[in-house]
Amino acid sequence: MKKQKLENYQNAVKDVKSKVKYDGSHPELAARLEKEILDTNPGVxxxxxxxxxxxKRILQETVVLPLFMPEYxxxxxxxxxxxxxxxxxxxxxxxxxKAVATECGMTFMNISCSSLFGNWYGESERLTRCLFELARAHAPTMNFIDDIDSLCKHETSRRLKSELLVQIDGLNNSNSTSGKMVTLLAATNFPGNLDEALRRRLEKRIYIPLPYFETRKELIQINLKSIELAPEVDxxxxxxxxxxxxxxxxxxxxxxxSLNGMRQKIAGKTIHEIKNILKSEMLKIPVTMEDFLEAVDKIKPTVSSGDIQRHEKWYSEFGSS
Ligand SMILES: Nc1ncnc2c1ncn2[C@@H]1O[C@H](COP(=O)(O)OP(=O)(O)O)[C@@H](O)[C@H]1O
Ligand SMILES: [Mg+2]
Structure with missing residues (x-):
């Protein structure tokens, strides 16, 4: 019985290893991480x-070019x-x-800090180590740590954080010697919560502001690419x-x-009547200017001016570009 169990386990490990090209000491943690965070083709x-x-320019210089010209x-x-x-x-x-990872053909590891919190004593550190081993196995890899400030919030994650710092320190060496590039990119909405140790390791700090007029125009166009618009839409x-x-x-x-036309079309109709409306008819309803104005009225901005000031202050103190 025991032998059977052992064999099952070994087979499971073999299976995992063959899939993830991972040959570190914690294949079961690697498999778990892989399921949670690995995205081989984010497609953006x-x-x-x-x-x-x-x-985009800074990311090209800091991530894209080093990948293509490691000798330089x-x-x-x-x-x-x-x-x-x-x-x-x-x-x-x-x-x-995601766009950087896609454009460079990198493996994308989308890490939220919660996927590194372990249940057992020492498990968080093992997960963190394993994460970087896994990243090297899949190199070139982009390790993207979202909401990195949450690492500085909990007392309990101190050990996890120190392991992460050790791993970040190790990144440079492995980059230059083995040619297996692992890049660390992090994001936060609360830069003020980062402590000095983390801040120091995130050497380039890029401000991503609210969209300006031109960007808003472009963004609306991207969103409406496949949608039928009424001619008067401005x-x-x-x-x-x-x-x-x-x-x-x-x-x-x-x-x-873009949903408003459909809402008007089905207003007051029974489910049976709605079922009988042709799909092609629905798709042909163009979005009107009125639909937009109504939506702007209804949806309020989520970011406050206090938030912006907080970011701009941090940018002037710690930003780099
Ligand atoms: N510059 C942008 N260009 C295109 N879409 C954007 C842009 N900024 C935000 N969006 C839209 O908002 C959504 C959320 O953006 P996200 O990247 O998750 O924001 P953040 O990570 O900064 O909180 C995206 O999926 C996209 O639809
Ligand atoms: Mg985000």
């Missing part, structure tokens, strides 16, 4: 991200240890991280009316506006 293109040209990025030109994107929520930080006017809205807010406005 540069063009899906509106605006943010500064951030040695010694004093060594790649930055870690890059931080900070800014209000819904401004495209996660989207941009995207410039929608962009003008949405100062202070985040990219996520704007996406919500577009979604809401």
């Amino acid at each position: 293109k540069w063009d899906d991200v509106a605006g943010l040209s500064d951030a 990025f040695q010694r004093i030109r060594r790649p930055w240890r870690g890059v931080l994107m900070f800014g209000p929520p819904g401004t495209g930080k996660t989207l941009l991280a 995207i410039e006017q929608v962009a003008q009316k949405t100062e202070g809205y985040s990219g996520d807010d704007l996406t919500n406005i577009c979604r809401d506006a």
Whole structure:
């Protein structure tokens, strides 16, 4: 019986190893992490991200070029240890991280700090170590740590954090010697909560602001790519009316506006009548300017001006670009 169990376990381990190309000492943790965080093809293109040209340029210099020209990025030109994107929520930080990984053909590891919290004593450290081993096994890899500030919040995660710092320190060495590039990109909505130790390792700190007028226009166009619009729809006017809205807010406005035609069409009808409306008929209803204006009225911006001030203050103190 025991032998059977052992064999099952060994087979499971073998199976995991063959799948993840991982040959570290914790295949079961690796398998768990792989399930939670590994995304081999996030499928977001540069063009899906509106605006943010500064951030794109910096990410190209810090992530993309070192990957393509490792010989150039040695010694004093060594790649930055870690890059931080900070800014209000819904401004495209996660989207941009995915776009970088897609454009570079990198494995994308989308890590939320909660996936590193273990149940047992010492498990968090093992998970963290394992995460970086896994990243090297899948290199080139982008380790994207979302909401990295949450590491500085809980007393209980101190051991996890010190292991993470050790691993970040090790990144540079492995980059330059083995050619297996693992890049650390982190994001936060609360940069002020980062302590000095983490801040120091996130050497490049990029501000991702709320979208400006031009970016809002581009963002609305991206969202409406496959949607039928009435001829009078004036995207410039929608962009003008949405100062202070985040990219996520704007996406919500577009979604809401684009559903309005359907709402009107089914108003007062029974389920049976609705079933009989032709799908093609539904798809042909164009989105009107009125739909947009209604949606703008209904959906309020989520980011407050206090939030913006907090970010700008941190940017002037600690930002780099
Ligand atoms: N610059 C942008 N270009 C295109 N879409 C955006 C942009 N910023 C935000 N969005 C929209 O908002 C959603 C949330 O963005 P996300 O990247 O998760 O924000 P963050 O990580 O900064 O909180 C995206 O899925 C996208 O629909
Ligand atoms: Mg995000």
